Amino acid sequence: RSALTKFKEDxxxxxxxxxxxAALGLDLSFVNHVFLMEPIWDRSMEEQVISRAHRMGATRPINVETLAMRGTIEEQMLQLLQVCVDHIVRSISLRNISSNLADKTYALFAGL
Structure with missing residues (x-):
């Protein structure tokens, strides 16, 4: 009996x-947790790994956790990536606020 069958049925x-x-072509739609034991820097490869669990047969949410050992370059890279993401989110939020404010200001003056 294969390890995958044992995992699925036992x-x-x-x-x-x-x-x-080992992950190529596997249907893991029955799992609900995926732990990546190290960051996958190639985004398309990471999506492919996660999509093994999130297939059309999946009925539950899939929880994905990426692990990085403390004190490693991977931890530093993930921290830097998080800073970049936070900056982008703040920029988008500020642009949306500015855009909404501009729209409201235009509407206010257009009504005069």
């Missing part, structure tokens, strides 16, 4: 460990 089997080569 309630005492709580985890399945796979490397990147």
């Amino acid at each position: 309630p005492t089997c709580m985890a399945l460990l796979m490397d990147g080569t």
Whole structure:
């Protein structure tokens, strides 16, 4: 019996460990947690790995966690990435606020 079948059917089997080569083409739509043991920097590869669990047969939300060991370059890169994402989100929010304010100001003056 394959490890995947055992993981899917045996309630005492709580985890399945796979490397990147084993994940190709697998249907993991029955899982609800995916733990990436290190960051995947290639976004398309990360999406492919996650989509193994989030397929058309999936009925539950999929929780994805990316792990990085403390004190490593990966941790520093993830922190930097988070700073960049936060900056982008703030910029978009400020642009939306500015745009909404401009729209309201135009509407106010257009009504005069």
